[in-house]
Amino acid sequence: xxxxxxxxxxxxxxxxxxxxxxxxxxxxxxxxxxxxxxxxxxxxxxxxxxxxxxxxxxxxxxxxxxxxxxxxxxxxxxxxxxxxxxxxxxxxxxxxxxxxxxxxxxxxxxxxxxxxxxxxxxxxxxxxxxxxxxxxxxxxxxxxxxxxxxxxxxxxxxxxxxxxxxxxxxxxxxxxxxxxxxxxxxxxxxxxxxxxxxxxxxxxxxxxxxxxxxxxxxxxxxxxxxxxxxxxxxxxxxxxxxxxxxxxxxxxxxxx
Amino acid sequence: xxxxxxxxxxxxxxxxxxxxxxxxxxxxxxxxxxxxxxxxxxxxxxxxxxxxxxxxxxxxxxxxxxxxxxxxxxxxxxxxxxxxxxxxxxxxxxxxxxxxxxxxxxxxxxxxxxxxxxxxxxxxxxxxxxxxxxxxxxxxxxxxxxxxxxxxxxxxxxxxxxxxxxxxxxxxxxxxxxxxxxxxxxxxxxxxxxxxxxxxxxxxxxxxxxxxxxxxxxxxxxxxxxx
Ligand SMILES: Nc1ncnc2c1ncn2[C@@H]1O[C@H](COP(=O)(O)OP(=O)(O)OP(=O)(O)O)[C@@H](O)[C@H]1O
Ligand SMILES: Nc1ncnc2c1ncn2[C@@H]1O[C@H](COP(=O)(O)OP(=O)(O)OP(=O)(O)O)[C@@H](O)[C@H]1O
Ligand SMILES: [Mg+2]
Ligand SMILES: [Mg+2]
Numbered sequence: 001x002x003x004x005x006x007x008x009x010x011x012x013x014x015x016x017x018x019x020x021x022x023x024x025x026x027x028x029x030x031x032x033x034x035x036x037x038x039x040x041x042x043x044x045x046x047x048x049x050x051x052x053x054x055x056x057x058x059x060x061x062x063x064x065x066x067x068x069x070x071x072x073x074x075x076x077x078x079x080x081x082x083x084x085x086x087x088x089x090x091x092x093x094x095x096x097x098x099x100x101x102x103x104x105x106x107x108x109x110x111x112x113x114x115x116x117x118x119x120x121x122x123x124x125x126x127x128x129x130x131x132x133x134x135x136x137x138x139x140x141x142x143x144x145x146x147x148x149x150x151x152x153x154x155x156x157x158x159x160x161x162x163x164x165x166x167x168x169x170x171x172x173x174x175x176x177x178x179x180x181x182x183x184x185x186x187x188x189x190x191x192x193x194x195x196x197x198x199x200x201x202x203x204x205x206x207x208x209x210x211x212x213x214x215x216x217x218x219x220x221x222x223x224x225x226x227x228x229x230x231x232x233x234x235x236x237x238x239x240x241x242x243x244x245x246x247x248x249x250x251x252x253x254x255x256x
Numbered sequence: 257x258x259x260x261x262x263x264x265x266x267x268x269x270x271x272x273x274x275x276x277x278x279x280x281x282x283x284x285x286x287x288x289x290x291x292x293x294x295x296x297x298x299x300x301x302x303x304x305x306x307x308x309x310x311x312x313x314x315x316x317x318x319x320x321x322x323x324x325x326x327x328x329x330x331x332x333x334x335x336x337x338x339x340x341x342x343x344x345x346x347x348x349x350x351x352x353x354x355x356x357x358x359x360x361x362x363x364x365x366x367x368x369x370x371x372x373x374x375x376x377x378x379x380x381x382x383x384x385x386x387x388x389x390x391x392x393x394x395x396x397x398x399x400x401x402x403x404x405x406x407x408x409x410x411x412x413x414x415x416x417x418x419x420x421x422x423x424x425x426x427x428x429x430x431x432x433x434x435x436x437x438x439x440x441x442x443x444x445x446x447x448x449x450x451x452x453x454x455x456x457x458x459x460x461x462x463x464x465x466x467x468x469x470x471x472x473x474x475x476x477x478x479x480x481x482x483x
Contacts, residue, residue, distance in 0.1 A: 028334055186355035193354055197369065215354045219333045233312060233333040240314040244270030251271070 002064050004029050004170060004202050005050070010059035012042075012049050018226035019045035023059070025221065025231065029169070032196055032203045034217030034234060036210065036249070042226040043206040044174055050204065051091050051172045052081045063088070063170070086116045090163035094175035096155035100147045100162065106133060107143040109162045117166050132161040136191060153184035157191065164195060171203040177212055189215055210250065214238060222246050257422050257453035258310065260285040263319030263329065265302075265309060279305055283319070283477035285455075289421070292444065292454040294468040297475040303457045306474055307424050310455065311346045312336040323422055341369055345423040347415035349430070351407040353399060359385065359410055360395045366418040377417075384413040387443075389436060405431045416443050423447060425456040429463045441467055 003026035012019035020042035027033055035043045048054040050061055052073055062070040063084065073081055085091070093099040100109055110129040130140050136157035138150075147155050156176065163171065176192070177185040193216060196203060207213060213220055213234055220237045222230040222245070230243045241247045266278040280302050287293045295303040308314040309328075310321055316329035326339050340346070345366070353362050360381050367377035385395060388409040394402065399410045408431050415423065425444070429437045437460075444467045447454060458464035464471070 031334065031337075190354055190356045193357075214352070218337050232315075233336055235313050236315060236333075239308070240267075242268075242315070244274075247270050 001028060002070065003027060003062075004031075004064050006060070006062040006070060007050065008060045008062075010046070010049060010056050010061065012045050012054060012056045018042070019054075020049070020223070020226045021058075023228055025228075027170075027202055027204065029202055030196075030200050031219060032201075032205065032217045033219045033221060034213035035204065035206045035221045035223060036208065036213060037223035038249075039208075041223040043223055045226075046223070047172050047174055047204060047206050051089060052085060053091075086113070087166055088169045090166075090168040090171040092156075092159055092163055092171065092173040092176045094178050096147065096152070096159045099159040100155065102147050105144045105146055106138060106150070106158055109147065109158060110165050113162050113165050128165065132165045133158070135195075136161045137187075151184075153180050153188065156180065156184075156188060160188075160191070160195075164199070164201075167199065169202060171201055173203060173205045173207075175207055176205065177207070177209065185212070192216060210238060222249070257289045257324065258285070258287040258455065259320070259322040260306075260310065261320045261322075263306075263309065263321060264317045265305060265314065266317060278479040280309075280474075280477050281479045283474065285472055287422075287453040287455055289451045289453050290448050291470070292448055292456060292468045294456050294458055294464045294471050295474050296464075296471050297473050297478070301473075301475045301478050303474050304426060306477075307346075307426055307455060307457065311340070311344065311424055313346075341366075343421050345415050345418065345420035347411055347423070347425045347428050349426045351399060351411040351414075355400055356398050358396050359390065359399045359402075362399060362410060363413045363417055366414060370418055381413070381417060384417060385410075388413050388439060405433070405436070408432060409436060412440055412443070416447065419447075419450060420452060422453045423455075425454065425458075427457055427459060429458065429460050437463065 005027040008024050010023040011021040023046055037043055049056045056074060060072045061074055063073050065071045107126065107129045110132050111125045114125050114128060130143060133143060138154060138157060147158055150158060177188050189212065195201065205216060217234045220232060220234040221228050222237065224245050230237060230246045237246065238250055241250050261284050263280065263283045265280040266276050268274060268276045283306055295306060297303055305314060309316045312328045319329060321328040323339060323344050326335055328336060360378060363381035363384055364377040367380060390406060390409055399407055412428055429440055432440060441463060444454065456468060
């Protein structure tokens with residue numbers, strides 16, 4: 001089976017400071033991988049390098065493109081990378097406002113992504129936007145409101161709808177449930193899980209929350225000081241951690 | 257179906273002196289299709305540890321753990337995920353679920369993820385919940401707020417929903433009343449009859465004697481305890 005994403009020896013530095021380094025892994029279709037680690041360990045840096053938001057200093061990030069198979073996204077042309085960002089990839093930001101257009105209606109936020117991939121017919125776009133808002137439990141009567149009128153959890157669900165409407169194959173998420181209260185988080189997790197299964201999505205999820213990865217991720221990667229220090233099946237890494245740092249991380253939360 | 261050969265395991269607790277604590281050595285076990293083997297031995301002997309190693313939940317330091325034709329001791333995560341979806345079930349002592357997901361969905365999940373159509377999966381899940389006496393009014397609720405015994409039965413329903421060729425059971429009858437206990441024992445018998453290989457841990461001796469064909473005392477694999 002061809003991996004959907006193949007990362008080899010990736011490194012990103014900020015001057016002399018390590019952002020992340022020596023990162024290699026394969027992600028297969030339908031797999032969800034979690035990335036955990038303390039603040040400053042390089043999780044967001046890595047995610048942004050994978051999603052084409054940052055240019056790594058070394059290494060390769062090969063994506064299984066529909067037309068040409070595995071292709072290094074770092075060396076491909078800017079327009080080509082942008083097209084992937086609008087079609088096959090989705091990026092869910094921690095703060096919904098970074099991933100939404102706050103002065104455009106909820107329906108417009110979803111429709112805009114569709115138009116970017118050449119959906120033209122207004123009726124279809126609106127119908128599809130309504131359908132997606134429904135899937136993330138935003139009722140039709142709120143379609144013309146702006147995200148500023150929404151609660152944090154609703155904004156996050158809107159961001160997810162905006163991202164998934166084009167049928168991406170790979171979703172990057174940076175702390176998707178951060179800053180939300182626990183019951184809202186649970187709803188979002190449930191939503192993400194069913195979407196992952198229904199659409200056979202692959203996803204890479206950065207989070208501080210071990211309970212979130214336990215429930216969402218098949219595989220787990222633990223980062224420290226810019227390095228990947230441990231990887232494996234999620235429940236195996238959490239229940240039988242090998243590295244001192246991972247043991248500390250797991251034992252410092254009450255129960256996951 | 258399950259073939260464990262000469263496996264060992266130790267824990268290193270880095271933040272507690274980093275001493276290496278060997279917990280298993282030379283463990284071997286073979287379970288054929290249609291057979292149920294129980295793991296016995298004193299508390300702390302390593303029964304749950306061996307079961308978790310077979311499931312890939314704990315790493316194995318050396319030796320082989322064949323489930324079907326996959327060596328769990330050396331397989332990459334992706335293959336263990338597939339093994340767990342299609343071949344190897346596990347009823348753990350405690351239920352762990354995504355909050356807000358209904359009991360019916362929790363039980364149907366193993367069927368849905370192996371491609372059973374939704375209506376069919378739901379019908380089978382309902383039948384299992386009915387059989388295990390989970391009141392219908394609870395089906396639409398998340399099991400997170402259920403009593404210990406109810407959660408246990410939901411866990412069993414989920415574990416038996418898909419006809420896994422191999423099944424691991426950690427204390428499946430603990431905290432069950434006699435009626436439900438009898439139901440679970442009948443389900444184990446049915447799994448054997450359809451050719452599943454089962455490994456169980458039972459503190460309930462009568463239950464163990466009723467469904468298990470053999471016992472394996474894991475104390476013989478406990479370093480420092482071996483006779
Ligand atoms: N734009 C930047 N310029 C300089 N250094 C940066 C920049 N962005 C990140 N860093 C540094 O790179 C390292 C990794 O940062 P990164 O944001 O990837 O961490 P993180 O694991 O996402 O942390 P958090 O959990 O707090 O979000 C840190 O030492 C950080 O200070
Ligand atoms: N994750 C872990 N980290 C460290 N030590 C562990 C871990 N899991 C098990 N152990 C140790 O391994 C040994 C075997 O434990 P295990 O839980 O397998 O025993 P058991 O036979 O199932 O006992 P019981 O009948 O009490 O359930 C014990 O010494 C236990 O402390
Ligand atoms: Mg970050
Ligand atoms: Mg035990």
